[in-house]
Amino acid sequence: MLIVSLAFIALAIATPAGAATAKVGAYYFEGWYHDAPGLIAAFANAELRNDFPEREPIWGGGLWRGDTVEIMEQQIDLAADHGIAFFSFDWYWNGSEAATVNDGINSGLANFMLASNRDRMEFNINIVDVDPTPISSDTEWQQVADLLMPYLADSQYLRVGGDPMVTNFNAAGMTQTNYNYFQQAAAAAGIGPVKFAANVAGASSLYSHVTRYNAVPGWGAGETEFPYQSLTEYVEGNDTWAPGIWNTESGTGQAYIPTIMAGWDARPWNTPPSWYFNPTRTPASVAAHLQKAIDWIDANPTLATPERLVMLYAWNEFGEGGYIAPTVGDPDGLFLDAIRGVINPTTGRPCTGPGCALIDQFGSGSFSLTADSPWVRAVDAVNETLLPSGxxxxxxxxxxxxxxxxxxxxxxxxxxxxxxxIEQGSLGSATVTYTGSAVSDLTGAGRSHFEITIDEAPTAGLLFAFAENAQAWDYTQLSITGPGIYQISFSALDALGGGIDFSSLAAVGFGIRAQAFGTARTFRMSDIRTVIGGSSATAAPEPASWMMLLLGALASWVMRRRPGRRSALTASSRRR
Known part of the structure; x- marks a missing residue:
């Protein structure tokens, strides 16, 4: 089952191509181990297992464990395929070199070093110098430096400005003496100076970089649910209550690495009872948070790193609710999909058959279409172009x-x-219709879903899809919640009960419909394909809009049957 699940994700989600918009690293916590075989992972307590079973990783096998080289190789492939550039491994000193090396909580790093595919990612070390694993003396700091030097010399170790970078969870723990020893050991190893990133603002000049492991409002304030948006606004800032961690902790003269929060809900661990935000988080909202970090880098190039580093909390903090790794609740890796769409929004993602069939990648021609007067009849004020495509x-x-x-x-x-x-104060749509051999049979090789990549979008608007054969025309629609990869199952195209046969189609189409109130709204869509898909992400229209939807569908049907008409009309009149 494990192999089948991971192969499914790799098949339906191809490796992106093109330059990444940022170099994104994910914190990696290996609490999902046990010293004995066949036993439940050390940090998978009863409350986590019983009350939050959806958080178990898909490779957990009921034990919540991921402490093997084979599973690490699978995680490397998943992360690399979705644009994650490096893992930042939480690393714990355990009083001596032997105890530290053999501690299962460091097994993630150990397995990464043994992985046959580790050349697909970089890695760095995040020293967690806090109770119950403190580094208690200068002598221990020297032992830590000596133990870490081989990692820092590794060709896959993360470098900034050409130098290896170590992250310190407890920035106050390292003294000038400890820093000096690190530099001496690095010089002796021939690897140049070591740079340090502090996991807190206001760190000393020993640190060339500042970042965060996580940022949580309401820490210790009791278990109260807030929207995920409250968490992201606390980090990003807004115009009302939140100046934003990125803004208040940057500008110190140290290069700043923004951290995004993939979630926070530590109720299973009660450490201590705090506000939580996960019930309303979605793949699209996490992707939008990442996009904001990239936007922040664009707006603050002198504060960010030249490498455009972004930290993501986290890959696998299942107990604290910060995770993007595929889980029982997200077996198809939809959070990873959405993140990939932000990191690598360019066209040209490979689409290898037979499980994937490309319908279109835009950029095969040039046009600029404008509608600037409201429509009276269905065919008025429509500008169109006919181009060869995929x-x-x-x-x-x-x-x-x-x-x-x-x-x-x-x-x-x-x-x-x-x-x-969609310009300010306007309501309208854009529709793309395809005909020809590539759409005549979409169900080959078990393909069951349209996959539409939206690289840029506000959290508003409708995405709709439709299909037509000789007997019927039908459609579906769903809400756009930000940039991401949207999947629509063929079976969902049944809003009118048309019973479309997807093995004998005459045309398929897609469109975006939105209303712009205060400012213009822009959407960018890079490609459309059919895949062996996951769950359908459809949204049913409100009951009040059924009549308008039906009228729109009937108008489209009539217009498409008129001689010379080869375009499709939006079937939706639902306002946002």
């Missing part, structure tokens, strides 16, 4: 429609995504 596509028809307000635009150019802009 493999086997006879036609791609793109149309824009302004329903009210000022303007809707759709543009693309070679190598660029499709950009849809």
């Amino acid at each position: 493999p086997g596509i006879e036609s791609r028809v793109t149309e824009v429609r302004l329903e009210s307000g000022n303007e809707v635009r759709a543009t693309t150019s070679p190598g660029a995504p499709l950009t849809v802009t």
